[in-house]
Amino acid sequence: MIDAVRYLVDNGIKWRATPSDFPPWPxxxxFFGRWRDTGLVAELHDLLREVVREAEGRGA
Known part of the structure; x- marks a missing residue:
């Protein structure tokens, strides 16, 4: 599911245009809606940003 959401965000496609390699778009x-509503999407974003900043030698 994470790969499917990442694919959608990275390619800027519509939900209904999800490739058949992934589960059905609904x-x-x-899953994305539940993750968003519980704050998991924001938490993952913040963690990834911290990792990238630290890898570049900057503060988290």
Whole structure:
């Protein structure tokens, strides 16, 4: 599911245009909605940003 959401965000495509390699788009969207509503998307974003900044020698 994470790969499917990342693919959608990276390529800027519509949910209904999700490739057939991934689960059906309504299922992916439902997972994303739950993650967004519980704050998991923001938490993952913040953690990834910290990792990237530290890898570049900057403060988290």
């Amino acid at each position: 299922r992916v969207y439902a």
